[in-house]
Amino acid sequence: xxxxxxxxxxxxGASGGIGAAIAKVLHAHGATVALHGTKVETLNAxxxxxxxxxxxxxxxxxxxxxxxxxxxxAEAALGGGVDILVNNAGLTRDGLVLRMKDEDWSxxxxxxxxxxxxxxxxxxxxxxxxxxxxxxxxTSVVGVTGNPGQVNYAASKAGMIGMSKALAQEVASRNVxxxxxxxxxxxxxxxxxxxxxxxxxMHSRIPAARLGSPxxxxxxxxxxxxxxxxxxxxxxxxxxxxxxxx
Amino acid sequence: xxxxxxxxKKIVVEHLGVEEGKVTEAASFIDDxxxxxxxxxxxxxxxxxxxxxxIPDDAAEKILTVKDAVDFITSKxx
Numbered sequence: 001x002x003x004x005x006x007x008x009x010x011x012x013g014a015s016g017g018i019g020a021a022i023a024k025v026l027h028a029h030g031a032t033v034a035l036h037g038t039k040v041e042t043l044n045a046x047x048x049x050x051x052x053x054x055x056x057x058x059x060x061x062x063x064x065x066x067x068x069x070x071x072x073x074a075e076a077a078l079g080g081g082v083d084i085l086v087n088n089a090g091l092t093r094d095g096l097v098l099r100m101k102d103e104d105w106s107x108x109x110x111x112x113x114x115x116x117x118x119x120x121x122x123x124x125x126x127x128x129x130x131x132x133x134x135x136x137x138x139t140s141v142v143g144v145t146g147n148p149g150q151v152n153y154a155a156s157k158a159g160m161i162g163m164s165k166a167l168a169q170e171v172a173s174r175n176v177x178x179x180x181x182x183x184x185x186x187x188x189x190x191x192x193x194x195x196x197x198x199x200x201x202m203h204s205r206i207p208a209a210r211l212g213s214p215x216x217x218x219x220x221x222x223x224x225x226x227x228x229x230x231x232x233x234x235x236x237x238x239x240x241x242x243x244x245x246x
Numbered sequence: 247x248x249x250x251x252x253x254x255k256k257i258v259v260e261h262l263g264v265e266e267g268k269v270t271e272a273a274s275f276i277d278d279x280x281x282x283x284x285x286x287x288x289x290x291x292x293x294x295x296x297x298x299x300x301i302p303d304d305a306a307e308k309i310l311t312v313k314d315a316v317d318f319i320t321s322k323x324x
Contacts, residue, residue: 129288
């Protein structure tokens with residue numbers, strides 16, 4: 001099950017906790033992986049750890065031309081078209097609406113949503129031609145439930161779900177599936193910044209009574225990337241310990 | 247039929263899986279040959295590859311029939 005031998009994957013934000021776990025699991029199941037991120041040293045270390053079938057492709061996703069370039073670089077470094085695109089890169093610029101600057105809004109939308117659109121557009125042609133492709137967006141539980149202080153982040157993640165559903169309908173007949181994975185509270189650098197009271201409050205809302213691990217998320221991505229999930233498209237797989245049952 | 251027309255016809259037959267006889271000059275990809283909008287995008291991609299040309303979006307929108315495709319490609323090659 002879940003054999004990805006010969007498949008080529010691009011994972012954005014692979015220097016983060018969830019992105020790295022996704023890269024590792026896809027690689028372990030046979031895929032050749034292109035690791036995107038902004039922290040080159042972290043990416044190089046991950047590539048070294050993985051050994052063969054791993055390349056590093058840094059880029060700033062808030063820059064449209066760099067995103068276009070990334071698509072080309074990834075295909076050149078992988079030695080062929082990208083079969084599996086994981087739009088995982090994301091950032092937060094939290095704040096109450098009344099205090100949120102335009103820049104906080106647009107930088108989150110640009111990286112979390114628009115970059116995924118641009119990469120999908122650039123890599124779709126090849127997937128359609130090869131009659132096989134997987135586009136997987138890492139969204140968030142807050143894209144569905146909302147969260148105070150995160151209007152920009154929640155909007156970007158809800159946008160990703162809507163975009164995936166529309167795109168899934170466009171390309172389903174070409175055996176290209178488009179899905180999302182929606183993590184709940186996962187132990188990563190992004191959630192480390194929360195204070196104890198915030199963490200405690202989150203904990204009390206999770207029936208599984210623990211934070212998720214990046215590997216919990218990566219397992220869902222592996223499934224959606226596999227041949228076994230060929231009939232799953234336009235869906236959002238919620239991995240959140242029961243925090244929200246949607 | 248010109249060489250360009252022959253090659254265009256071959257691509258259309260292969261891609262849309264239609265009988266050769268149906269691919270006349272006047273045949274519309276969508277109305278006569280059963281293409282959907284995604285098929286037309288893929289046909290344009292296939293033409294670009296076959297003839298080593300670029301077909302911009304505004305030109306692609308006007309390629310509705312076999313003749314449209316042949317004319318556009320011929321004009322690019324001239």
